[in-house]
Amino acid sequence: MRQQDFEKKYGEVWLALEQLLARKPFNDDAIELPGLYRQVSHHLSLAKSRRYTFSLVSHLNHLVSECHHKYYQGSTLYRYQFMRFLFIEFPAALRRNKLYVLASLSIFLLPALIMWGLCFINPDMIYTIMEPAQVVEFENMYEPGQEKFGRERSSDTDIAMFGYYIQHNIGIAFQTFAGGLLFGVGAVFYLLFNGLQLGGVAGHIAQVGYGQTFYSFVIGHGAFELTAIVYAGAAGLRIGLALIAPGNFRRFDALRLAAKDAVLIVYGAILMLVIAAFLEAFWSSSSTLTPSIKYAVGALFWLLVIAYSCLMGRGARQHGY
Amino acid sequence: MPEASPHLFDTIHAVEIPEGIDLHADLSGPIPRALAYASDLGIRAVILMIGGIISLLIGKAGMGFWLILSFLLEWWYPVFFEMLRQGQTPGKKFFNLVVVNEDLTPVTWSSSIIRNLLRAVDFLPSFYVAGLVSLTATRRFQRLGDLAAGTIVIQKSLQGRATALPDADTQAPSTAFSAAEQDAIIEFTLRHKSLSQARQEELSNILAPVTHKQGREGVEYLRALGNWFMGAR
Numbered sequence: 187m188r189q190q191d192f193e194k195k196y197g198e199v200w201l202a203l204e205q206l207l208a209r210k211p212f213n214d215d216a217i218e219l220p221g222l223y224r225q226v227s228h229h230l231s232l233a234k235s236r237r238y239t240f241s242l243v244s245h246l247n248h249l250v251s252e253c254h255h256k257y258y259q260g261s262t263l264y265r266y267q268f269m270r271f272l273f274i275e276f277p278a279a280l281r282r283n284k285l286y287v288l289a290s291l292s293i294f295l296l297p298a299l300i301m302w303g304l305c306f307i308n309p310d311m312i313y314t315i316m317e318p319a320q321v322v323e324f325e326n327m328y329e330p331g332q333e334k335f336g337r338e339r340s341s342d343t344d345i346a347m348f349g350y351y352i353q354h355n356i357g358i359a360f361q362t363f364a365g366g367l368l369f370g371v372g373a374v375f376y377l378l379f380n381g382l383q384l385g386g387v388a389g390h391i392a393q394v395g396y397g398q399t400f401y402s403f404v405i406g407h408g409a410f411e412l413t414a415i416v417y418a419g420a421a422g423l424r425i426g427l428a429l430i431a432p433g434n435f436r437r438f439d440a441l442r443l444a445a446k447d448a449v450l451i452v453y454g455a456i457l458m459l460v461i462a463a464f465l466e467a468f469w470s471s472s473s474t475l476t477p478s479i480k481y482a483v484g485a486l487f488w489l490l491v492i493a494y495s496c497l498m499g500r501g502a503r504q505h506g507y
Numbered sequence: 508m509p510e511a512s513p514h515l516f517d518t519i520h521a522v523e524i525p526e527g528i529d530l531h532a533d534l535s536g537p538i539p540r541a542l543a544y545a546s547d548l549g550i551r552a553v554i555l556m557i558g559g560i561i562s563l564l565i566g567k568a569g570m571g572f573w574l575i576l577s578f579l580l581e582w583w584y585p586v587f588f589e590m591l592r593q594g595q596t597p598g599k600k601f602f603n604l605v606v607v608n609e610d611l612t613p614v615t616w617s618s619s620i621i622r623n624l625l626r627a628v629d630f631l632p633s634f635y636v637a638g639l640v641s642l643t644a645t646r647r648f649q650r651l652g653d654l655a656a657g658t659i660v661i662q663k664s665l666q667g668r669a670t671a672l673p674d675a676d677t678q679a680p681s682t683a684f685s686a687a688e689q690d691a692i693i694e695f696t697l698r699h700k701s702l703s704q705a706r707q708e709e710l711s712n713i714l715a716p717v718t719h720k721q722g723r724e725g726v727e728y729l730r731a732l733g734n735w736f737m738g739a740r
Contacts (some may be wrong), residue, residue, distance in 0.1 A: 188738025227526040234529075237686055239693050239737075244531075248664055251530050251611060255593075258524075258612040349571030353578035360582060364627035367651055372628070425655065438654055445621045445655040452624065 189238045196229055200249060207252050223253040276454035277499030279447060280417070283424055290419035293377040294412075298385035305389030312390040315382055324387050328396040328403065334471045335403045344467045351463035355411060359418035359459055363452050366419075370426020377419040384412070402477035405484030406470045409491045411462035414455040421448035421455070458491075520647055520659060522611045530611055532661040537642045539602045540660055544635075546598035551580045582624065589619045603663040609647070611661075618656040625652035673699040678731035682717070689736045696733025 187195075203222040206213075230246040280287055304311040312321055327336050337347060358376065365372015391400040425444045432440030465487075470480070518534045558576045562569030588596040594606040594614045606614045606622070629638030629650045638650035647659050673696065684692070695710065702710075704726075711718070711725035720728050 190738040224526065227528050231528045237690055239697055241697060244664060247531050254524055254530060254611065255613055343567045345568040345571035347571065349574030353574040356578065360624050361627050364625050367625055367628040367655065441655050442657045446617060449617050449621050
């Protein structure tokens with residue numbers, strides 16, 4: 187069949203499909219659609235094998251890919267999906283990636299503990315990792331007798347600080363995750379760096395005598411924030427190791443599979459960081475709450491996070507994507 | 508998924524879909540993507556500036572809103588538009604680019620989030636150098652985030668169908684033409700409106716040894732052949 191005859195014969199079919207696709211809002215229950223889609227798919231392969239012109243082939247290709255887009259969408263949001271993520275998928279992803287979480291935890295915690303010990307014994311050790319000006323800043327932030335702790339200026343409002351924590355802390359977690367793509371080096375760097383800094387400040391501040399304000403400040407939101415950084419690091423290590431040791435896959439494929447699994451952990455970390463930012467701005471900084479209340483509630487938060495991470499998601503399937 | 512031979516360099520990405528046919532998509536190269544990114548950057552800067560003015564009016568708490576706004580714009584702006592606007596940020600829409608999965612299905616939440624969070628690495632050491640290297644070194648023009656998410660950026664075709672044949676005679680060929688040669692003549696005929704007269708004559712002169720015709724006459728003759736091959740009688 188010549189192209190002109192072909193176009194004359196089926197032009198109406200293509201027009202019908204075109205109009206159906208252009209209709210707004212798009213009606214995905216249209217009963218004609220599946221039939222038209224199959225028919226035009228057939229026309230496309232005919233047009234190709236008969237070597238019809240490029241413009242006709244690309245027009246049919248365009249129609250078919252529009253239909254294909256409508257039919258093969260990823261699953262959209264459904265009810266209870268968030269609950270399912272919270273109680274099953276996220277903890278199950280952590281469980282699947284236990285070793286990465288443990289590795290990330292030790293890369294973060296060990297330097298923190300060592301630095302804490304060193305700074306506690308010798309307060310000047312802090313200057314090996316920080317500028318003197320920065321140290322003074324930290325000392326001012328946790329000086330007892332202020333209205334608000336953990337801030338350079340007590341006058342900063344809670345909401346302003348909430349914004350700062352969202353922007354700054356979640357940014358750090360994202361960078362830790364993304365750094366994993368550099369064969370894990372970036373993730374290790376951020377974990378180490380943040381661990382050293384936290385340990386250093388904690389040891390130094392305690393030595394200066396502001397321990398009470400600092401620890402009672404950190405304990406509450408720390409349960410969510412520090413854990414989330416460790417989780418983001420674990421997600422970063424997961425994709426980093428997929429590149430270093432891809433196993434039976436090609437490197438790109440290993441990376442893709444790892445990223446799909448790791449991003450679940452990142453979602454969870456984002457959630458925890460939002461909670462942490464909220465607590466840090468509105469709860470931890472308060473000077474009206476006594477340290478004993480903050481310690482008690484903080485301990486409860488830690489218990490909650492640890493129990494959640496260790497106990498949830500045991501029944502879920504253990505294999506990844 | 509059919510892979511092109513490693514020796515051929517092609518911007519067409521083919522995927523076999525469940526209907527048993529190959530779908531084609533034009534991959535987008537670094538330049539349109541950089542331009543689209545620059546426009547998005549401009550839009551983000553304007554929003555951030557307007558947000559900054561508003562937050563100044565609000566006062567101290569406004570600072571918090573502004574920081575949250577800048578966080579959302581930095582990390583979530585592309586995700587938001589890719590999910591709600593069928594894979595197109597405003598900048599991409601302007602340059603007719605679309606983000607899709609490698610199998611040409613619409614981009615999903617997780618792939619969009621992966622590709623946009625990993626932007627941080629594509630940006631390294633600065634100005635998207637890593638992304639650009641990855642873009643030019645991979646066959647499907649993927650930056651590192653695309654590789655991890657399994658996404659590609661394609662060029663949406665714009666051109667309408669140019670099937671109108673020129674008003675010319677129809678003439679049967681006097682010599683045999685192979686299928687590929689016929690295709691070439693047909694495509695030449697169909698482009699009678701988009702190519703300048705001088706260029707058309709230049710092209711038809713290449714065939715002078717076969718057609719024995721020069722200039723305008725040669726063009727007319729090729730068009731007549733094209734009409735014939737297209738089925739006009």
